[in-house]
Amino acid sequence: MTDAILILNGGSSSLKFAVFEERDGLPLLLRGHIASLGGHPQLHAEAAGDRPEILKGLGEKPIDIGEAFTSVVSLLGDRDLLRRIGRVGHRIVHGGRDFTQATLLDAPALDALARLEPMAPIHQRINLEIVALAADLLPQAMQVGCFDTAFHSTRPSRAKIYGIPRAMTEAGIVSYGFHGLSYSHIASRLRNRYGAGAGGRAIVAHLGSGASMCAMSAGASIATTMGFSTLDGLIMSTRCGALDPGIILHLLQDRKLSADELVTLLYDQSGLLGVSGISGDMRTLIGSDDPFATEAIDLFVYRIAREIGSLAAALGGLDTLVFTAGIGENAPAIREKIGVAAGWLGVGIDHHRNRNAKEIISLTNSRVEVLVIPTDEERAVASQLLSAPTPSWAGPQHSIAEETLTC
Structure with missing residues (x-):
């Protein structure tokens, strides 16, 4: 059977x-x-x-x-x-x-x-x-x-295309978005909690060794931080995140890096590991008193806070903020720092609920409901x-x- x-x-x-x-x-x-x-x-x-x-x-x-x-x-x-x-x-x-x-x-x-x-x-x-x-x-x-890309396929065209010649766009050089199975699960959980509205204007932060964020309206993807590849967006464990394309040109033309060397640099030697010089593991960085570890954490939070503002703009406001994946689910100190940085949007995190791993971690008077929901791809x-x-x-x-x- x-x-x-x-x-x-x-x-x-x-x-x-x-x-x-x-x-x-x-x-x-x-x-x-x-x-x-x-x-x-x-x-x-x-x-x-x-x-x-x-x-x-x-x-x-x-x-x-x-x-x-x-x-x-x-x-x-x-x-x-x-x-x-x-x-x-x-x-x-x-x-x-x-x-x-x-x-x-x-x-x-x-x-x-x-x-x-x-x-x-x-x-x-x-x-x-x-x-x-x-x-x-x-x-x-x-x-x-x-x-993983399927969840983001319903985004409007303006959220997918780049400012490059149309022939390249039509050939497939577009934003695809990733972590879609994780976002699909969170959208389902939000529908279970709130009904068809799925938390209204929601931003989901999938923060793990690979990290991205997704703006959802009624559970559908509107915008996301990863684009053509899994390098884009947030700084990650060993991946660089969003990078000025001019840096790539400099590395190829002036530093004479080969394509293979560039792949290794951007995927395996950058991110939290590259900035800290210590580790790409957030647990190690949180436990370190090295100033470069602190700088790597600060950069991680700063880039997330900037993207929250960008995604909230795409949504026209923010009703719900969800943390998920390894760091999002298990690093209350990082959640708290992000909450402070997003306070201008009405995000207020309850210190005790956050530290005690409750599902709802927002303050009772927070304009934005903040949740921690385990992902399940x-x-x-x-x-x-x-x-x-x-x-x-x-x-x-x-x-x-x-x-x-x-x-």
Whole structure:
């Protein structure tokens, strides 16, 4: 009997997984992750009911995503779950302009998604490698992709295009936006809380090692801080965030950096790590008394505060502010600093509620309701699989020129 959905969510240093029953409410059977693939990897899993959690070291050496997947498969086999899986849902970071709903990952779809890899070099290859691994292991299961870019596809044209020649825009050099599965889950939670209005004019701050923000009106994306790539917007753990294009020209023309060196610099050596010179991990920076750590934190908060103002302008005001993801959910000091910086908009954070991890952390007289809502990308993927058909890819609806995919 195939009555379960397996969700796989791979990143550069982790693999998250979850198994849900394929019925209304999506009861959770098992959830977990393998963290720190680059050294001392650990598997952590929690099952439904009263079964004890699993915490297991996987050695001291780095492991690749294939080895991580093998460990997940072993756990699913031990729990007698493999035979129950009829569909596998995959979080795919980049869907371009043509993948805007849950889609069957057949050969043509996979070929099209592979051509998007240069636009999401950290994630896309890993996402598609996991699809291949799952298809080999579970040939009877339907492999379905859900896309981080899809949530932002309904934004108005003016929120997507850049001030470049129209031929380039039509070739696909536009703002796509990311973290859409996280935002989709938060929008669903806001609808549960407020009804169809979903908190009215809301800004959601997805603050983790990758960080972005999204302005929503009645739960629909209006504007977001990430654009053509996952480098844009906020300063992140090791990614630079928004950068003057003239800096790129300087690095290429005057510093003579190669394209590969530039990719490494902007994706892996910048952000909180680059500014602090210490770490890209916010927990480490908060615990440090080094002045450069303090400066990195201050820059992180400053850039978020600036974007809150920009997104509020796109919305025409602000009713609700939501914090989510690793930093957003677990760093009350950062939330408090952001609240102070956004005080001019009517944001008021209650110190004690914030420190005690309440869902509503705003003051009773705050004009803006401030919430902390855990993200759940795996449940967002499962919800898309349960609530909608999964069509085969129909081919490109837009022109995607080859030069777009190599820029």
